[in-house]
Amino acid sequence: MATVLSTKKLALNQKELLLNSGIGLVEYDAISIIFHALNFKTKKIENAIFTSKNALKSICKEEIAIENCFCVGEKTSAFARSCGMNVKESANNAKELALKITEQHSNKEFHFFSGNKRRDELPEILKENNINYKETQVYKTELNTKRFHSDFDGILFFSPSGVQSFTVDNILNTSAFCIGETTANEALKHTENVIVASKPSIENVITKVVSKFKNEKNTSGYDQK
Incomplete structure (x- = not known):
């Protein structure tokens, strides 16, 4: 039986997708999220940019009214809607969102809520195109390093920070299943065996895992044990 390591603790229904497919699972949280104490003078923001669900969670706790x-x-957008917010634009990655903003909303002012490990593509594109924006760091990502003494048939990664955390004390010498291209690019620093989800969601990462090991089982003609 194939066994995989998830660098994020999964919800019960997500675990069942793996276990019901005959795939063993070990899981842990490779990173911790620490929210900053915020003291906003304004309680209303017209246009807010969120490149992660964690940034959105921080603002929702502050009860700041976001117009757009x-x-x-998809998860960040869905969470925004569940908080009663109007999602004006969404994209699969930060670069794509930045291009949408520059092409369709260049006359607007924005407030970008970020974490300490955010990538540079979005703010750089906004600056290059003279988009008026302000940035506030609302949370910090810390690495939870852990050494594993077992071998796994695959590792599930959901952020570049997760890759960085795992590789502090471990060698990435197996299949790396990644939630998106930025995570995949980090994994490629350690292995060429990288598989990227068709869409950036946990469920789509799991689908790639199930597909790979199901195909290997069918090809070999026997269950891996």
Whole structure:
């Protein structure tokens, strides 16, 4: 039986997708999220940019009224809507969202809520195109390093920070299943065996895992044990 390591603790229904397919699972949280204490003088923002669900969670706790959201990822967009926010634009990655903003909303002012490990593509594109924006760091990502003494048939990664955390004490010498291209690019620093989800969601990462090991089982003609 194939066994994989998830660098994020999964929800019960997500675990069942793997276990019901005959795939063993070990899981841990490779990173920790620490929210900053915020003290906003304004309680209303017209256009807010969120490239992660964690940034959005931080603002929702502050009860700041957001008129329009510009989000990266389906989960972030869905969470924004569940908080009663209007999602004006969404994209699969930060670069794609930045290009949408520059092409369709260049006359607007924005507030970008970010973490300490955010990538540079979005702010650089906004600066290059003279988009008026302000940035506030609302959370910090810390690495939870852990050494594993077992071998796995695959590792599930959901952020570049997760890759960085795992590779502090471990060698990435197996299949790396990644939620998106930025995570994949980090994994490629350690292995060429990288598989990227068709869409950036946990479920799509799991689908890639199930597909790979199901195909290997069918090809070999026997269950791996």
